[in-house]
Amino acid sequence: MLSKIVREKAVEAIESVYGIRFTARDFQVNPTKPEFEGDYTIVLFSLVKQLNTSPDQLGNALGAKMIADDPVFFESFNIIKGFLNFTIKPAxxxxxxxxxxxxxxxxxxxMNGKKIMVEYSSPNTNKPLHLGHLRNNFLGRSIAEILKANGYDVLKTCIVNDRGIHICKSxxxxxxxxxxxxxxSTGTKGDHFVGDFYVKFNDAYKLEVEGLVAKGMDxxxxxxxxPIMLEAQxxxxxxxxxxxxxxxxxxTMNLWVYEGFDTTYKRIxxxxAKTYYESETYLLGKDxxxxxxxxxxxxxxxxxxxxxxxxxxxxDEKLVLRKDGTSVYITQDIGLAQKKYDEFGMDQSIYVIGDEQNYHMKVLQLICKKLGLPYADGIHHLSYGMVELPTGxxxxxxxxxxxxxxLVDEMISISRKHTQNLGKVNDFSEAELDELYNTIGLGALKYFLLRVDPKKKMIFNPEESIDFHGxxxxxxxxxxxxxxxVLKKSIIDSGLKDYKLPLLKGEKDLLLLAEQYEVILKQAADGLDPSAIATYLFQLAQTFNSFYAALSINNAENEExxxxxLKISSLVATIIASGMEMLGIKVPEKM
RNA sequence: GGCCCCGUAGCUCAAUUGAAUAGAGCAUUUGACUACGGAUCAAAAGGUUUCAGGUUUGAAUCCUGACGGGGUCACCA
Known part of the structure; x- marks a missing residue:
């Protein structure tokens, strides 16, 4: 964590020069912008005021002191307009x-000994999954992986809405x-089969309402x-x-749906670890x-x-129990929260739910707090935006x-087309090819949905298929x-122990970027934001490809x-594989 | 109407949570494969960050107001 190290060294240097102890949050340390010389930058403005000095004076004093204290770590420094830039030694x-x-x-x-529950997916059993569910599923799965990588013991759960008036309609x-x-008998996937009847219900309902209105009813x-609505009730x-x-x-009908969901879940x-069914939990919460x-x-x-x-x-005032004593949505959620805590005793509970339920989740947490329940503060709503079409x-x-x-079918078929056009995997068997098409098609889809900030709504245009470039x-x-x-063509030996040559720009850029991976992972976990990883991996891959075009690896100037x-390339590949795994995306050896 | 969220290049998204000349991809234009994979690379062009004020050494970011878009205010889930 270079930025952290620079920060800590700066805190020490300021204390020894000025006798004032700052905390790490009192000033900023950033990677230096490419147009300036240096690797990491301390922004001096916030310190200048309190130390009653000028940016140049402070910068020179700080720079000289830090290099004197750590000559093996810092190579040089420069000051431009209140920004103190340090160059890090290659060692x-x-x-x-x-x-x-x-x-x-x-x-x-x-491992940090903390337990987190991530609840996601939460489908209704009256219709098949759509694009919005995909965003939910990919986010939930990815957040779980990210938290695992950050040392949490993660438990993935799902609550199936398998009961209620909407189910009766189908x-x-x-x-x-x-x-x-x-x-x-119809050769239809179970969830689609049931979903079609849900649509049929609404069509019939609409007709009946129109008929009654035509007869003069308001x-x-x-x-x-x-009548059809009365029947459902x-x-x-x-x-x-x-x-x-x-x-x-x-x-019977739920079973059909589950078979359909199963197929989709396996694919994506x-x-x-645990699935809750609303039919089994809807009475909870009353006590x-x-x-x-x-x-x-x-x-x-x-x-x-x-x-x-x-x-x-x-x-507002919020109803928690109907006059007939039956429970409403929030009653069940209160009950389920308790049940989950009783069963697993987790420190935190993350709900991956769309932002149209912001109000509901706020109320849920507030109620738990007012009741003094021990898990109230651990409730966290990962609120994500809708996926919208250009038409709304x-x-x-x-x-x-x-x-x-x-959509998944389409992505896989596009990846098949691209792969066949390029013709680089002619030695693959049919089964290997199928797996590859899956890997690439789903990779494109997952990345597309995860690369944007979860909180923001996003637009998907079905007219333009999801890109495979850029x-x-x-x-x-x-x-x-x-x-x-490239790595297959050479052997990495254990050398490089006393590497002394200067680092070229492409080499150093990659090493500095790779070094940030740890910080990015932490950021992604703290912000519950997989897009931080997606953005980072793209930058890393792009930087590598520039490096690759500029410098020869297997025909380098000398063995050192x-x-x-080779090692830099290997590190980059390792990080890509690791980061993509957090996004739930596989990486092929060949494509 | 009350409350909450959003508004950045033609389009889709970034911006280290207040820092240097606001960055990428797609689309457009140009160039690069007898060097290790061209699903790539190099480059051009594209911006009054919706608007008007304010705070600050410094604002896309914070505050106030306007305009535009979305969500939510069920004894539905």
């Missing part, structure tokens, strides 16, 4: 290179229009009185009362509500419904949803394959340079 970088050039654990932290539609067909009443009632044929149908690489009433956190209105008053916190939000009712399976997954994968190919560049 530090060479030492790092020797230790880590093929170390898969480079940059990762040792069931009603199938009863009415299904004619006993099944995914097998729209709001018609929406409540449409009756079915939900029957389900809750355990009516055998309803439960039977529900089980989502897995969970917590009772506890809250006793504690005075909640209050009961005359009609029997239970509420919490959050107006003091700038929010995706809407299932308007058929403007980008289906996950379709700032993309395949670019990074290509760089890895290229390095592996050759070994240096």
């Amino acid at each position: 530090f970088l060479i030492d790092m290179l020797n230790r880590h050039y093929q170390d898969p654990c480079f940059g990762k932290a040792p 069931m009603i539609a199938w009863s009415r229009y299904g004619n006993q067909s099944t995914p097998t 729209k709001a009443t018609a929406e409540k009185e449409a 009756q079915m939900l009632f029957d389900w809750e009362n355990g009516k055998p044929e309803v439960i039977e149908l529900w089980k 690489g989502s897995d969970f 917590t509500i009772e506890l809250g009433i006793r504690k005075g956190v909640f209050f009961r209105k005359e009609d029997g419904s239970v509420w919490i008053d959050l107006t003091a916190e700038g929010l 939000k995706m809407k299932s009712r308007e058929g403007t949803v980008v289906d996950a399976d379709d 700032f993309t997954g395949p670019f990074v994968q290509y760089t890895h394959a290229r390095i592996r190919s 340079k050759k070994q240096l560049r």
